[in-house]
Amino acid sequence: xxxxxxxxxxxxTPVDPRVLEAMLPYFGVKFGNAASRNHSFGWEAExxxxxxxxxxxxxxxxxxxxIVFTSGATESDNLAIKGVVEMYAERGxxxxxxxxxxxxxxxxxxxxxxxxxxxxxxxxHKDGLIDLDELRAAITEKxxxxxxxxxxxxxxxxxxxxxxxxxxxxxxxxxxxDATQAVGKVPIRVDDDNIDLMSISAHKMYGPKGIGAxxxxxxxxxxxxxxxxxxxxxxxxxxxxxxxxxxxxxxxEACAICQTEMAGESVRLAALRDRLKDRLLAGLDEVYINGSxxxxxxxxxxxxxxxxxxxxxxxxxxxxxxxSGSACTSATLEPSYVLRALGVGDALAHTxxxxxxxxxxxxxxxxxxxxxxIEVVRKLRELSPLYEMAKEGVDLSQVGWNKE
Amino acid sequence: MYSxxxxxxxxxxxxVGALDRSDPRVGTGMVGAPECGDVMKLQIKVNExxxxxxxxxxxxxxxxxxxxxxxxxxEWVKGKxxxxxxxxxxxxxxxxxxxxxxxxxxxxxxxxxxxxxxxDYRKKNHGAGGSAGxx
Numbered sequence: 001x002x003x004x005x006x007x008x009x010x011x012x013t014p015v016d017p018r019v020l021e022a023m024l025p026y027f028g029v030k031f032g033n034a035a036s037r038n039h040s041f042g043w044e045a046e047x048x049x050x051x052x053x054x055x056x057x058x059x060x061x062x063x064x065x066x067i068v069f070t071s072g073a074t075e076s077d078n079l080a081i082k083g084v085v086e087m088y089a090e091r092g093x094x095x096x097x098x099x100x101x102x103x104x105x106x107x108x109x110x111x112x113x114x115x116x117x118x119x120x121x122x123x124x125h126k127d128g129l130i131d132l133d134e135l136r137a138a139i140t141e142k143x144x145x146x147x148x149x150x151x152x153x154x155x156x157x158x159x160x161x162x163x164x165x166x167x168x169x170x171x172x173x174x175x176x177x178d179a180t181q182a183v184g185k186v187p188i189r190v191d192d193d194n195i196d197l198m199s200i201s202a203h204k205m206y207g208p209k210g211i212g213a214x215x216x217x218x219x220x221x222x223x224x225x226x227x228x229x230x231x232x233x234x235x236x237x238x239x240x241x242x243x244x245x246x247x248x249x250x251x252x253e254a255c256a257i258c259q260t261e262m263a264g265e266s267v268r269l270a271a272l273r274d275r276l277k278d279r280l281l282a283g284l285d286e287v288y289i290n291g292s293x294x295x296x297x298x299x300x301x302x303x304x305x306x307x308x309x310x311x312x313x314x315x316x317x318x319x320x321x322x323x324s325g326s327a328c329t330s331a332t333l334e335p336s337y338v339l340r341a342l343g344v345g346d347a348l349a350h351t352x353x354x355x356x357x358x359x360x361x362x363x364x365x366x367x368x369x370x371x372x373x374i375e376v377v378r379k380l381r382e383l384s385p386l387y388e389m390a391k392e393g394v395d396l397s398q399v400g401w402n403k404e
Numbered sequence: 405m406y407s408x409x410x411x412x413x414x415x416x417x418x419x420v421g422a423l424d425r426s427d428p429r430v431g432t433g434m435v436g437a438p439e440c441g442d443v444m445k446l447q448i449k450v451n452e453x454x455x456x457x458x459x460x461x462x463x464x465x466x467x468x469x470x471x472x473x474x475x476x477x478x479e480w481v482k483g484k485x486x487x488x489x490x491x492x493x494x495x496x497x498x499x500x501x502x503x504x505x506x507x508x509x510x511x512x513x514x515x516x517x518x519x520x521x522x523x524d525y526r527k528k529n530h531g532a533g534g535s536a537g538x539x
Binding site: 383386 | 414
């Protein structure tokens with residue numbers, strides 16, 4: 001078993017060797033610009049781009065012309081939301097989204113709010129799922145766009161996308177979903193799922209960083225966007241800039257691999273994830289799972305280990321790469337806003353860890369991780385005044401803490 | 405990310421444990437809040453004759469730097485008089501552990517924990533023990 005063990009696949013994934021192999025020629029002999037119409041170098045590059053466009057479209061049940069290449073999901077989110085708001089400004093100015101969205105959506109909406117948009121941020125239930133009645137009630141005749149992520153990056157919770165899309169459509173709004181964590185992990189059909197715009201990232205699905213795509217529906221309805229990047233008019237005018245041909249080839253190949261392996265992979269990952277969960281629950285008391293287990297990505301596990309601060313736990317398992325929902329690992333001192341939105345108290349949010357399992361994790365690694373986490377949590381609880389008080393029967397919520 | 409001294413205190417924390425709260429010679433300080441991600445409990449046991457802190461224990465909920473700061477604080481207060489212990493400043497802890505700016509609050513909390521423990525001891529003993537053992 002090689003260490004450190006990587007179990008943070010929601011942050012990023014390694015490039016699959018098969019993807020890398022497909023990409024390599026496009027850094028070398030096949031270096032052409034896909035927009036060069038007058039020679040074979042350009043044609044070769046264009047052919048590769050169109051093949052990738054089809055591979056991506058096939059994975060999500062779209063047509064190749066509906067795929068717009070971007071630098072990644074953050075850009076796709078920006079283009080979808082700002083592009084719709086700008087394009088349809090005369091029809092309305094309202095966006096409905098959710099408090100647990102990625103910052104690429106939340107901060108884009110917050111910026112638009114400064115420029116006169118109304119934004120409704122729905123609060124999810126305790127399990128992370130949104131309330132469809134609340135969604136229905138939030139949509140007004142001014143609503144241009146509903147933006148709800150497919151699967152959450154921290155808690156892995158999968159929203160009822162098909163119903164959300166239906167509701168948005170019924171009420172005359174467009175539906176955008178940030179599917180960064182979902183594409184290649186769960187079966188997506190943009191028509192059945194009532195999706196009008198969808199953000200895609202390569203590096204979460206064993207492709208390279210710096211490349212992504214935006215699905216833009218062309219029929220029923222035809223969605224138009226105001227470009228956010230002006231220039232040579234690439235990507236049917238929606239996103240100018242010379243195409244990142246090696247990246248695009250990588251994204252295409254990553255999609256093709258996911259299409260054939262997704263079904264088996266998700267069964268394998270769910271089994272590994274459940275093995276990890278069961279071992280942790282059996283080995284420790286006062287461990288809590290954040291978010292719905294039923295509607296969840298196969299590789300995701302988000303747990304709070306009460307009375308043990310997340311960063312101190314990460315420090316104890318330094319040969320394992322996982323992510324903490326607690327303050328100190330990130331730049332801010334606030335605990336995860338996603339867990340907060342679920343109603344997880346700050347005290348418990350500080351003790352949460354996100355495990356992200358993926359393609360290259362093994363059962364041996366899961367067993368090692370479970371054993372190490374149990375060992376370190378036990379050690380840190382011996383060090384924790386909160387654990388001591390809880391064991392003495394003190395109700396920690398009734399203690400007069402000095403919160404500065 | 406962490407200095408070797410922080411790692412050492414995290415892996416081998418000094419003076420972990422608890423002293424008897426009801427003992428009049430024991431002062432207990434608890435600072436921070438679970439919602440903020442840091443709680444330190446620091447206890448001292450003072451020799452009534454000499455005013456010297458003979459023993460100190462801690463337990464901390466918090467990041468590695470918080471654990472190291474409180475572990476170091478117990479090491480430093482042991483053998484000091486109360487007045488000497490009161491002179492410990494958070495910057496001393498920052499320097500000793502090479503804490504980065506985002507972790508300075510851990511050292512502040514450790515200084516507060518020392519003060520809170522001494523305060524508790526003094527309240528129990530009606531302000532006695534301040535500079536009793538100084539020579």
